[in-house]
Amino acid sequence: MEEPLHLPDAPIPPEDGDCCGNGCEVCVHDMYAAELAEYRRLLMEYETRQTMQLQPAPPTEES
Incomplete structure (x- = not known):
């Protein structure tokens, strides 16, 4: 069953004030970039599934 x-x-x-500017190994901007990449992946998945659901089913062969 699909989600x-x-x-x-x-x-x-x-x-603006979330980054301390100290060059942290994992900066809030790095975390945001990772979250944004995951969001874009999920959005693309969502749009693909939406498109697939909107397409009409292929015609069935009747004997």
């Missing part, structure tokens, strides 16, 4: 279709939630970008 129900739902539009993924976009990640919230970091605010």
